[in-house]
Amino acid sequence: MEYNIVFTGVGGQGVLLASQVIGNAAFEADENVRIGEVHGMSQRGGSVIAHVRFGEDVYGPMVPVGKADLLVALEPMEALRYAEYLKEDGTMVVNFNPEDPLPVQEGQAEYPDEATLETHLEGFGELVKVDADALAKEAGNRIVSNSVMIGVLQAVAGFPLDEAAVLDALKAQVPDDALEPNLKAFELGQAEIDPDQTAPVDAM
Amino acid sequence: MIEGTQGTRKLLLGNEAIARGAVEGGVAAIAAYPGTPSTEIGDTLRAEADDFEYYMEYSINEKTALETAISASQSGLRSMAIMKHVGINVAADSLMSLARSGVRGGFVLTVADDPNMWSSQNEQDSRQYARFVRMPMLTPTSPQEAKEMTAYAFELSEELGLPVALRSTTRVSHSRGPVDFGEVPEVDTEGDFEKEPERLVHIPAHGRQLKPKLLEKIEAARERMEDLPFTWVEGTGDGEVGVITPGMAYNYVRESLDWMDVDADLLKLGTPYPLPEAQVRAFLESHDRVLIVEELDPVVEEAVRVLAQRHGIDVEISGKYDEVVPMPYELTTERVTKSLAEYFDVDAPFDFEAQTEAKAAADENLIGRPPQFCPGCPHEETFDAIKAVLGDDAIYAGDIGCYTLGVNKGALDIQFSMGAGSGFAAGLAQFNDEPVLATIGDSTFYHTGVPGLLNAIYNDADTTLVVLDNRTTAMTGQQPNPSTGWNAVEEETEPMPIEDIARAAGAPFVEVVNPYRSDTIEETIEEAVATEGTSVVVARAPCVLFNQEYGQQLEEIET
Numbered sequence: 068m069e070y071n072i073v074f075t076g077v078g079g080q081g082v083l084l085a086s087q088v089i090g091n092a093a094f095e096a097d098e099n100v101r102i103g104e105v106h107g108m109s110q111r112g113g114s115v116i117a118h119v120r121f122g123e124d125v126y127g128p129m130v131p132v133g134k135a136d137l138l139v140a141l142e143p144m145e146a147l148r149y150a151e152y153l154k155e156d157g158t159m160v161v162n163f164n165p166e167d168p169l170p171v172q173e174g175q176a177e178y179p180d181e182a183t184l185e186t187h188l189e190g191f192g193e194l195v196k197v198d199a200d201a202l203a204k205e206a207g208n209r210i211v212s213n214s215v216m217i218g219v220l221q222a223v224a225g226f227p228l229d230e231a232a233v234l235d236a237l238k239a240q241v242p243d244d245a246l247e248p249n250l251k252a253f254e255l256g257q258a259e260i261d262p263d264q265t266a267p268v269d270a271m
Numbered sequence: 272m273i274e275g276t277q278g279t280r281k282l283l284l285g286n287e288a289i290a291r292g293a294v295e296g297g298v299a300a301i302a303a304y305p306g307t308p309s310t311e312i313g314d315t316l317r318a319e320a321d322d323f324e325y326y327m328e329y330s331i332n333e334k335t336a337l338e339t340a341i342s343a344s345q346s347g348l349r350s351m352a353i354m355k356h357v358g359i360n361v362a363a364d365s366l367m368s369l370a371r372s373g374v375r376g377g378f379v380l381t382v383a384d385d386p387n388m389w390s391s392q393n394e395q396d397s398r399q400y401a402r403f404v405r406m407p408m409l410t411p412t413s414p415q416e417a418k419e420m421t422a423y424a425f426e427l428s429e430e431l432g433l434p435v436a437l438r439s440t441t442r443v444s445h446s447r448g449p450v451d452f453g454e455v456p457e458v459d460t461e462g463d464f465e466k467e468p469e470r471l472v473h474i475p476a477h478g479r480q481l482k483p484k485l486l487e488k489i490e491a492a493r494e495r496m497e498d499l500p501f502t503w504v505e506g507t508g509d510g511e512v513g514v515i516t517p518g519m520a521y522n523y524v525r526e527s528l529d530w531m532d533v534d535a536d537l538l539k540l541g542t543p544y545p546l547p548e549a550q551v552r553a554f555l556e557s558h559d560r561v562l563i564v565e566e567l568d569p570v571v572e573e574a575v576r577v578l579a580q581r582h583g584i585d586v587e588i589s590g591k592y593d594e595v596v597p598m599p600y601e602l603t604t605e606r607v608t609k610s611l612a613e614y615f616d617v618d619a620p621f622d623f624e625a626q627t628e629a630k631a632a633a634d635e636n637l638i639g640r641p642p643q644f645c646p647g648c649p650h651e652e653t654f655d656a657i658k659a660v661l662g663d664d665a666i667y668a669g670d671i672g673c674y675t676l677g678v679n680k681g682a683l684d685i686q687f688s689m690g691a692g693s694g695f696a697a698g699l700a701q702f703n704d705e706p707v708l709a710t711i712g713d714s715t716f717y718h719t720g721v722p723g724l725l726n727a728i729y730n731d732a733d734t735t736l737v738v739l740d741n742r743t744t745a746m747t748g749q750q751p752n753p754s755t756g757w758n759a760v761e762e763e764t765e766p767m768p769i770e771d772i773a774r775a776a777g778a779p780f781v782e783v784v785n786p787y788r789s790d791t792i793e794e795t796i797e798e799a800v801a802t803e804g805t806s807v808v809v810a811r812a813p814c815v816l817f818n819q820e821y822g823q824q825l826e827e828i829e830t
Contacts (some may be wrong), residue, residue, distance in 0.1 A: 127446075133605070
């Protein structure tokens, strides 16, 4: 058995933190775990990817192209950038709130429209759109959108770790004074997924 | 993170696992120069220095780090030098002599390579140094193995009387995995240097005596590698095809074979040098075809081909030379799977081609996110001032650090290696009419920038060196350096002003400016460029991230 997740987003969105929460949850559940991270220059304001794999037959730290069960993206263009990692029947949960890259901010490029992104993304697997930023605000702070996404992914059909394991890992990872909005964010994220199927409860 | 009793199990970063391995190996002295992907090894050991007995320093550069660690070893202490792959180039001169002298206390050179150049100027393969220096090397495949190998390397070094290298790569250093803790021995940091000039003074007469001794030792090491616990054979093959794989590549081969459901024997090597010849020979003799899968250079493949030729072994060898395995960049499971599918003549387990095609169409919508200066970065102000004064009418030499981002400002025309900017500033000025200006950071200035400045002044080069002094080694995560005011273990030190060094060396123009004051900095740069001879401008303001983290400990200067 193995379960593979690719986390993506923009530096500062908490991609590494989210990957470590899930990695730690799997570790505490006695799974063999590997996390692959990007450090150094590639981190500053750039595109970030982290790989989390767990199960019996896990070797290297990177999820191979075509083997990810889940792609968790904190930003839609970053979902597309790494969409090839998904396996054929894989699921991608995407916080559909664009973060403009520098060339867009400077007017040298245009951010692709939502429909185009969606069409391409759907070619790689089942797309679950989430407005994690809005839910994070509802939970008390936009910065906890990564915890919204952790809640969403935990509720996706077939995700092998139970709620308690993920919640314990989340609690261990965030500072005490930030616990409340993170836990609320997790709950709101979970509620986005209908327990009987992967599709979101209501389209955004 | 690395504190804990025997039996503790933690999810550790590869670099943290190496740090734990060092303390389990009884390390008494550690010297490091930070550099991705090796940085967190030193950072971890520094942060946890209070919990253990060892001496820890960030050195000025990799050569001094190596020399600190050699000093400890020759004083009978177990020691470790830590650096990134290109750091060995800086340390190489003393490293060659070290192998010839041999060690007293176990000596481990920990080096982290960066295949794919995630944060480096090249992807040189440090395993070539193992062969070149004649230094046994261990190459881990996971955080757990990295910890075990590190601790083991100290024993091995003492047993063989040779330095032993632990060579990690980005994917070992920056991956997390479960690590089981072992025992941490008591450590004494009191050395006892013994005078042995025949072994430690490398005059030619001694060098001639030492060479055959080294050759003997490395033959003994070759024998010893037959018993390495990190080398094994696995698989269910029928003896037709075998795969030899060292280091990280083992993971990709293992996963690929399982994914494709192919049966083959696997010789997983814990060392690329020296090869356990009896084991490799037995593997070659028991298979018709053997494929070598390794990352970067064909180091193991060449040794295997030589071995087969020497013993007249009838086996078909494949690898990089017949282009079954790609030479450049890091390997991944999908790259190895494509190679193995071709080699075993089976279908790939996934339609990579269709996926690549779909991705290529999607990629047209992607916009890059190149690295940028952090908001408020003083370096950006300095580059804007330089460009305001000189525009495109100058040749710009540069260096390695956050300020390499000056390339996006059109203020970087040549940049090779640590400290090279000041060397180029002098050289380019001797052969060109337009103004030559070089930029360099504080840590890089102390590292290898000083000789270039001295050379410029001595040879009267008409050039300007701008030192972007943010008082920390920012690029790798805020390590202290001689500009900061404290050392690795946070003991206070007297900051070593760059302007004092330049003045002492006799530079005809030396000024310190605040990069946030655009009028004064532009005026100063203009004056510096107009002054005949070597001018030095120190643009000093603390790194904004450093001050966020350390609570504004570094103050801006009045100018």
